Amino acid sequence: xxxxxxxxxxxxxxxxxxxxxxxxxxxxxxxxxxxxxxxxxxxxxxxxxxxxxxxxxxxxxxxxxxxxxxxxxxxxxxxxxxxxxxxxxxxxxxxxxxxxxxxxxxxxxxxxxxxxxxxxxxxxxxxxxxxxxxxxxxxxxxxxxxxxxxxxxxxxxxxxxxxxxxxxxxxxxxxxxxxxxxxxxxxxxxxxxxxxxxxxxxxxxxxxxxxxxxxxxxxxxxxxxxxxxxxxxxxxxxxxxxxxxxxxxxxxxxxxxxxxxxxxxxxxxxxxxxxxxxxxxxxxxxxxxxxxxxxxxxxxxxxxxxxxxxxxxxxxxxxxxxxxxxxxxxxxxxxxxxxxxxxxxxxxxxxxxxxxxxxxxxxxxxxxxxxxxxxxxxxxxxxxxxxxxxxxxxxxxxxxxxxxxxxxxxxxxxxxxxxxxxxxxxxxxxxxxxxxxxxxxxxxxxxxxxxxxxxxxxxxxxxxxxxxxxxxxxxxxxxxxxxxxxxxxxxxxxxxxxxxxxxxxxxxxxxxxxxxxxxxxxxxxxxxxxxxxxxxxxxxxxxxxxxxxxxxxxxxxxxxxxxxxxxxxxxxxxxxxxxxxxxxxxxxxxxxxxxxxxxxxxxxxxxxxxxxxxxxxxxxxxxxxxxxxxxxxxxxxxxxxxxxxxxxxxxxxxxxxxxxxxx
Amino acid sequence: xxxxxxxxxxxxxxxxxxxxxxxxxxxxxxxxxxxxxxxxxxxxxxxxxxxxxxxxxxxxxxxxxxxxxxxxxxxxxxxxxxxxxxxxxxxxxxxxxxxxxxxxxxxxxxxxxxxxxxxxxxxxxxxxxxxxxxxxxxxxxxxxxxxxxxxxxxxxx
Numbered sequence: 001x002x003x004x005x006x007x008x009x010x011x012x013x014x015x016x017x018x019x020x021x022x023x024x025x026x027x028x029x030x031x032x033x034x035x036x037x038x039x040x041x042x043x044x045x046x047x048x049x050x051x052x053x054x055x056x057x058x059x060x061x062x063x064x065x066x067x068x069x070x071x072x073x074x075x076x077x078x079x080x081x082x083x084x085x086x087x088x089x090x091x092x093x094x095x096x097x098x099x100x101x102x103x104x105x106x107x108x109x110x111x112x113x114x115x116x117x118x119x120x121x122x123x124x125x126x127x128x129x130x131x132x133x134x135x136x137x138x139x140x141x142x143x144x145x146x147x148x149x150x151x152x153x154x155x156x157x158x159x160x161x162x163x164x165x166x167x168x169x170x171x172x173x174x175x176x177x178x179x180x181x182x183x184x185x186x187x188x189x190x191x192x193x194x195x196x197x198x199x200x201x202x203x204x205x206x207x208x209x210x211x212x213x214x215x216x217x218x219x220x221x222x223x224x225x226x227x228x229x230x231x232x233x234x235x236x237x238x239x240x241x242x243x244x245x246x247x248x249x250x251x252x253x254x255x256x257x258x259x260x261x262x263x264x265x266x267x268x269x270x271x272x273x274x275x276x277x278x279x280x281x282x283x284x285x286x287x288x289x290x291x292x293x294x295x296x297x298x299x300x301x302x303x304x305x306x307x308x309x310x311x312x313x314x315x316x317x318x319x320x321x322x323x324x325x326x327x328x329x330x331x332x333x334x335x336x337x338x339x340x341x342x343x344x345x346x347x348x349x350x351x352x353x354x355x356x357x358x359x360x361x362x363x364x365x366x367x368x369x370x371x372x373x374x375x376x377x378x379x380x381x382x383x384x385x386x387x388x389x390x391x392x393x394x395x396x397x398x399x400x401x402x403x404x405x406x407x408x409x410x411x412x413x414x415x416x417x418x419x420x421x422x423x424x425x426x427x428x429x430x431x432x433x434x435x436x437x438x439x440x441x442x443x444x445x446x447x448x449x450x451x452x453x454x455x456x457x458x459x460x461x462x463x464x465x466x467x468x469x470x471x472x473x474x475x476x477x478x479x480x481x482x483x484x485x486x487x488x489x490x491x492x493x494x495x496x497x498x499x500x501x502x503x504x505x506x507x508x509x510x511x512x513x514x515x516x517x518x519x520x521x522x523x524x525x526x527x528x529x530x531x532x533x534x535x536x537x538x539x540x541x542x543x544x545x546x547x548x549x550x551x552x553x554x555x556x557x558x559x560x561x562x563x564x565x566x567x568x569x570x571x572x573x574x575x576x577x578x579x580x581x582x583x584x585x586x587x588x589x590x591x592x593x594x595x596x597x598x599x600x601x602x603x604x605x606x607x608x609x610x611x612x613x614x615x616x617x618x619x620x621x622x623x624x625x626x627x628x629x630x631x632x633x634x635x636x637x638x639x640x641x642x643x644x645x646x647x648x649x650x651x652x653x654x655x656x657x658x659x660x661x662x663x
Numbered sequence: 664x665x666x667x668x669x670x671x672x673x674x675x676x677x678x679x680x681x682x683x684x685x686x687x688x689x690x691x692x693x694x695x696x697x698x699x700x701x702x703x704x705x706x707x708x709x710x711x712x713x714x715x716x717x718x719x720x721x722x723x724x725x726x727x728x729x730x731x732x733x734x735x736x737x738x739x740x741x742x743x744x745x746x747x748x749x750x751x752x753x754x755x756x757x758x759x760x761x762x763x764x765x766x767x768x769x770x771x772x773x774x775x776x777x778x779x780x781x782x783x784x785x786x787x788x789x790x791x792x793x794x795x796x797x798x799x800x801x802x803x804x805x806x807x808x809x810x811x812x813x814x815x816x817x818x819x820x
Contacts, residue, residue, distance in 0.1 A: 456814075568810050572809050572813070575813055618714060618718075625799075626796060
């Protein structure tokens, strides 16, 4: 249990079997390919294929999004938990034959979507044009009209709002020689006036000059015909754009039944992409190809036999060298596997590390329950996760997380029952407020708020056990490396010091039998002595050794003190859950009248408790993680390994119906 | 002046809720602002971000918790407050100070840490656990303060 031991695998096979072997390995999903570097061998360059697959895959994913937008399939939240669709192998083959057609559908969908967005942009553009043309609608001649043989016509815009009389008057003011004119205002607004001025061609030059002085400008985009005609054209455009959008939406909706095919295509292309990336790593000769990689030892033999039975292959399994960068895959039993996700969140184990999942699993559940510590909330967690696990086909890390919360829920029920907290103090409250009877305490052990000191000491004690288990793991690691003296000197003195000092410190808070403190005193002294003598053993110089010893003593004692005090959060968060739950119940029973209380309490209960549960779940999760990461892992765990990343069927929507490890 | 002791105790309870509440409001606000920027780009990160946003909110709850603990102990919540001497009142006031002030400042500091963590969620959503852990480090001190406040209040019974 824990880290799976890895083998190096080399497969040499005939080139003609390449496709079949690769596909089989991909479905098995148990070999991580490493790059075959050998100058004598030919390498394939699959980059162009990979980018082609990526392009098509993007189109398929866009198509899926488009379908989801315009023709969503009604799915309840719960059914999304249901995991991937399992398909038979021959069904897969049938899909593959059709994949070109599916891809065409995808591009059709993408095109239709493009038409929609293009037309939406065109509609906005046209509407702005219509807005700027609207002010000329009352003009019944073309805006480009420049006059007849004997007249000149000016169609344009003057600043500010004016009437035709204003304009005429200003013109004659500026140039009294101007006469025989006609001024017509088409439309007038606060900041501009659209105007037509017609005059005799003989005074055209003067008129032009006067108009210029008045700030006259020609319109930027004059019409060839009467503006109404252009407006009509714009309106026709709008109708056409909208019609095209409707058609495209209709078209997209007609693909609604293609959803499954597109999902298949996304996955199929993803699989092929992965395969071609792996192909990039294999090496070829004229007639053979060579795969190198890592395989978990437990699958190695079976995989070799399977390939040998079907193909002409030579398979070579070796133990990796010590300096190789071997990938890490975790495997744990039913109880520890759920917290693998927590380990992964921190960092995967390196070659030297052991898998911390099994070390911390018990404490993880224990501490989580102690921090949440309400049996009512625990029951909700247990029932909720159990139903989800039973009813739905949940896969992968989601399944592990749910299992983790299932175990955490059991622990929460345990601690809640010990402390007598069921949705806070709802049972005593109902008994005293409504039934007018005295409720006995529900606590199997005691209610922490009555004597927090006792629970604080228990928290510290559990903390010490937790830290000691971490230290024991460190002992095991160093011992197994063959450095037995180091294993003893790095751990035993610390045990002595902490174990000896603990009763002395506890004596401050509570009464401890004299015999225990006396023994503790000598143990602690022995521990201090050993630490001073051995911590600096790396250096040769006697003074450097002593200095190192004192420094080690300071490090260990201050480190352990702060580590152990950190476990006080077990008490604090536990009290917080119960007390806030109590406050909620209290709020529901504030009024004097029983009738009002009977209405108010359920409402407050149904709003308050889910809120309290959510916030304390978050707190318990975060702080349990912290106790593992900061307090325990620092005792033995380094982390920084590379995750095992095999060629596999890495799909979102479909999976194969056969006994394989496809993630 | 015969109620001064009670007044001091109430002052303590109120300041626990008041200052820790101010801190949480600021802290949650800081993270909320940072998270909105990410949500504008990618609304699907909401579930990951909401955890970061909520983290600095706990100090306010701790303040509320201490306040209610004190108020119920001096029976203000029951409706007939008990008589307290001035020194008893001062003790309650003193008991509330840790969570009041550590709550105020740690919530703001935690808000900053969580707001920085929003960047982690934006760039590497699969590493959001680390962002949460970093922000949770700050909370330790609020928890220690809450613990001291609770221990003192419950010892005054």
